[in-house]
Amino acid sequence: QQPVQSPQAVILREGEDAVINCSSSKALYSVHWYRQKHGEAPVFLMILLKGGEQKGHEKISASFNEKKQQSSLYLTASQLSYSGTYFCGTEIQGGKLIFGQGTELSVKP
Amino acid sequence: ETGVTQSPTHLIKTRGQQVTLRCSSQSGHNTVSWYQQALGQGPQFIFQYYREEENGRGNFPPRFSGLQFPNYSSELNVNALELDDSALYLCASSWFSRSNTEAFFGQGTRLTVV
Numbered sequence: 001q002q003p004v005q006s007p008q009a010v011i012l013r014e015g016e017d018a019v020i021n022c023s024s025s026k027a028l029y030s031v032h033w034y035r036q037k038h039g040e041a042p043v044f045l046m047i048l049l050k051g052g053e054q055k056g057h058e059k060i061s062a063s064f065n066e067k068k069q070q071s072s073l074y075l076t077a078s079q080l081s082y083s084g085t086y087f088c089g090t091e092i093q094g095g096k097l098i099f100g101q102g103t104e105l106s107v108k109p
Numbered sequence: 110e111t112g113v114t115q116s117p118t119h120l121i122k123t124r125g126q127q128v129t130l131r132c133s134s135q136s137g138h139n140t141v142s143w144y145q146q147a148l149g150q151g152p153q154f155i156f157q158y159y160r161e162e163e164n165g166r167g168n169f170p171p172r173f174s175g176l177q178f179p180n181y182s183s184e185l186n187v188n189a190l191e192l193d194d195s196a197l198y199l200c201a202s203s204w205f206s207r208s209n210t211e212a213f214f215g216q217g218t219r220l221t222v223v
Contacts, residue, residue, distance in 0.1 A: 002151070032212075034214075041199065041216045042199070044212065044213065047210075047211060087151050089151075096157055097152075099144075099152050099153070101150060102149075102151050
């Protein structure tokens with residue numbers, strides 16, 4: 001079952017904040033977040049695990065509510081480089097990911 | 110850059126033809142997953158290869174097949190191409206030993222079926 005992301009699109013000015021949500025109808029064991037710029041490969045941002053562990057490579061924060069089967073990605077003090085499409089992915093098993101439909105983020109000067 | 114390379118970058122094929130896409134995984138990774146990404150959509154899982162065997166498959170017909178080689182590189186083959194197969198095909202390499210590890214994506218192959 002594909003996770004559902006909201007909003008579908010958001011436009012920000014530089015320095016503004018945004019929250020992207022991801023929810024699933026199935027129990028989540030981990031949530032993966034990726035960002036994809038137009039014409040490029042998806043780039044890993046973060047994994048959130050049951051129990052609160054997080055693994056990430058960028059200064060981006062996120063939360064994972066196991067009971068509600070939801071995750072949220074927090075983008076603070078946005079920069080132009082944050083523009084792109086953000087995908088959450090739920091892990092079925094051993095690295096197999098089911099991705100949401102994406103949230104398109106545009107940061108304007 | 111992730112170290113995952115795909116070839117070719119773009120491809121145009123005619124309906125009914127067959128196509129082979131290639132992926133070289135990141136050094137040290139033993140697992141390759143393939144995804145199909147239609148325009149404006151999230152990547153959809155096709156299948157995963159681990160130790161040269163298929164290790165899980167998404168909702169794709171048998172005309173989508175793959176191979177993984179001893180050096181962990183991989184191929185995706187699609188037979189009897191249909192117009193709806195037009196998409197960006199992504200491969201992602203990872204380390205299989207446990208779940209919850211990040212996958213590193215290649216740049217993708219843009220396939221157009223006419």
